[in-house]
Amino acid sequence: MLKLSNAAYQIDGQPMFKVLDQVQKLEREGKKILHFELGEPDFDTPTNIVDVGIESLRNGDTHYTNSMGLFELRESVAETTLKSRGFKPDLSQVLITPGANAIIYYAIRCIVNEGEEVIVPDPGFPTYFSAIKFCGAKAIPVPLREKNKHQLKFDDLKKLITEKTKLIIINSPSNPTGSVIAKDDISKIYELCHEKGIFILSDEIYSRSVFKDQGEFYSPSMIDHCNNNVLILNGFSKAFAMTGWRIGVAIGPQHLIKKMGLLLQTINSCVPPFIQKAAIEAINGDQSSVRMMTEEYSERRKVLVNGLNSIDGIRCHMPSGSIYAFPNVSGLGMTGEEFVDLMLNNAGIALLPGSSFGKNADDFVRICYVNSIKNIQLALSKMKETLKNRG
Ligand SMILES: Cc1ncc(COP(=O)(O)O)c(C=O)c1O
Structure with a gap:
């Protein structure tokens, strides 16, 4: 086998896709599985959005487009930002990307040099760790502590800043814990980073899902x-x-967005125009499906978390946002990985172990409540049954 680049050996990818492979293999063998592993809404894309995408394809929106994104979409993003965050970015600060995941790589590549440090929430979204390693930088994990309801705390973060810190990644609401960072902690993090010249990548993909x-x-x-x-x-x-659909948005300082845009142009050229037209409808069209989905997640979360807390040996905070619950299973005398294996093989329930998200979460399991209340109740009773039979 010919040797690849040093960087190629540093790519870890996303562990959830490996679990999905394993789960799909069991399903091909005829096993019925209840899915709680992927951060993938079980709802279909609202029809008003799908209709605009199809219409756009029929209207011939099948060509290359401006690599920064369609003017109309960037304008809609700027207007929405004004409503949700109180400021209107200039269009030169807005970049439309092929999925939000790509932003993590573009940002790290354009901000951080080899050997520099990036502070990342631990447990945190796996792409952060993989992209940092691939770029030859060093991930410095800031622990999200169970005793703080897994909220990132300024005091924990402050201690980790060194001369080499170039970037801090925050994620609120959080994947995998469902925690939301307190306003006061965010303000202090901002002040310190501003003073020390450190970039903040604020991963706000779950911002519309705060309960x-x-x-x-x-x-x-x-x-x-x-x-x-x-x-x-x-x-x-x-x-x-x-x-x-694979579409995301980055909003940032003009000089950074310009470079990230050139990187996107180099790798992806642009995001397909019919996808961007559908995204305009998503932002500007009827928002009742978004509200319905968030309300439904909120109900499911309560059924799941109350059910988990009724099992001896499991404890779980009520998530404040996102689509994840993050129970501690150590009271069962098991690690998160052992619990996940037991549930997949004996109860047909697919989950992810906390260990997929960093070094601070071996006792935990991530449960994504993108399944019906009926299936959540079924999974809870199967869990109880499996734990009882274990003796
Ligand atoms: C915290 C976080 N950031 C970014 C992403 C990437 O989202 P996408 O690439 O699907 O837009 C995800 C997806 O699971 C996520 O959980």
Whole structure:
């Protein structure tokens, strides 16, 4: 086998796709599986969005487009940002990307040099770790502690800043914990980063999924207006159930967005225009499906978390946002990985172990509540049965 580049050996990818392979193999063998592993809404994309996409294809929107994104979509993004975050970015600060995941790579590539440090939430979204390693930088994990309801705390983060810190990634609401960072912590993180010249990548892909009964969404961009050191990552996958469409949005300082745009142009050329037209409808069209989905997630979360807490040996905080619950299973005398294996093989329930998200979560399991209340109740009773039979 011919040797590849050093960087190629540093790519880890996303563990959830490996689990999906394993689960699909079991399904091909005829096993029935209840799915709670992928962060993939079970709702279909709302029909008004699909209709615009199809119409656009029929109208011949099948050519290359401006690599920064369609003017109309960037204008809609700027207007929505004004409503949701209180400032209107210039269009030169807005980049439309093929999925939000790509923004993580573009940002790290354009901000961080080899050997420099990036502070990342641990547990956190696996792409952060994989992209940092691939770029030859060093991930410095900031622990999200169970005793703090897994919220990222300024005091934990402050201690980790060194001369080499170039970027801090925050993610609120969080994948995998469902926690929302407090406004006060975000303000302090921003002030410190501003003073020390450190970029903040604020992953806000779940910003539309903060539950009314649990705090409020806040972004460092509300202070910085993305003029100096704050870059917002946002996307359509979660809020509009558009995971397969592959479209995201970055808003940031002009000089950074310009370079990220050139990187996108080099790798992807542009995002297909019919996808962008559908995204305009997602933002500007009827929002009742978005509200319905968030309300449904909120109900499912309560059924799931109350059910988990009724099992001896499992404890779980009520998530404040996103689509994930993150129970601690150590009271069962098992690691998260052992629990996941037991549930997949004996109960036909697919979950992800906390260990897929960093070094601080071996006792935990991520459960994505993108399944009906009926199936959540079924999974809870299967869990109880399997744990009872284990003796
Ligand atoms: C925290 C976080 N950021 C970014 C993404 C990427 O989203 P997408 O590439 O589907 O737009 C995800 C997807 O699961 C996520 O959970």
